[in-house]
Amino acid sequence: MWSTFVDGLSSVLVQLATWLDGSYGAAVIALAVLVRLAMLPMTLKNAEQGWWRQQQLLALKPKLARLKERHAGDPAAQAQAMQALYREHGLTGGLGSGLLVALVQAPLGAGIYAAIRQGVAGAGSFLWIPKLARPDMWLALVVGLLSFAALLLNPAMSEQTRTLLQWLPVVISLLVVWHLAAGLGLYWAGSSAVNLVQMAMLRRRVRSRFVGAV
Structure with missing residues (x-):
């Protein structure tokens, strides 16, 4: 089943390359953009929910501090009180939608990478790149700069956190x-280019819909 899935993705890449004047590099970029745009509503919603949950946790910080002080000698009672406070304000574990996105992205991404790895052996040049293999x-x-720009636009990161972590995704990329x-x-x-668009859209939605309510 896996090999059939990868072969199907390879066929998609070949067809895209045919439509794009035989350019395998352009086909890879087109596939990345199409996949990320198809998942954009899901990932944007998940990112928006993550930001909103973060703001709720920040608003509850004084109450959480008082609970920790009240139950300083009883960790079990402290945990129960914190869970009750979370339920009162509609806060869940926050894993549902994020896990769904990961479950969709992981096999799809692995299949696409396997398909590209098969195809680059026979691929030639693209733009300034002499050999795609x-x-x-x-x-x-370029990828590092795109990651850095997306981080700067991410409204879920405080200024302090952004300062501490701003170079980590760049270095990893x-x-x-x-x-x-x-x-x-x-x-x-x-994918990074579409992620940059996603962060810009999230920043705009946060400013227009939530900032006044927090």
């Missing part, structure tokens, strides 16, 4: 893409 430093830099075949790096770049 080899890593490319400039592509790694640089190191990973630098060692990947450029064809796989192009898929990462396309």
Whole structure:
């Protein structure tokens, strides 16, 4: 079943390349954008719910501090009181929608990466990249910049957290893409570009719908 799934994705890439004047690199980017755009409503909703939950937790911080002080000598009672407070304000574990997104993305992403890995062996050049089967430093830099820009637009990160962590996704992206075949790096770049759009949309929705209510 898995090989059939990967072969089907490989066929999609070949068809996209045919439509895009034989460019396998353009086909990889197109597939990345199409997949992320198809999942955009789900991922945007999940990100929005995560931001809203974070704001609720921040609002409850004084009450949580009082509960910890009241039940300082009884961890079990403290945990029960905290759970009761969360239920009172409609706060759940926050894993439902996020887990659903992960369950959809993980096998799809693995299948697409396997399909691209099969196809790059026979792929040629794209833009400045001489061979899609080899890593490319400039592509790694592009992905790192896209990750950095998305982080700056993420409204779920406080200024302090953003300062502490702003270079972590950039460094990870640089190191990973630098060692990947450029064809796989192009898929990462396309996904990162859509993620940047998602963060911009989330920032706008947060400002227009929630900031006045918090």
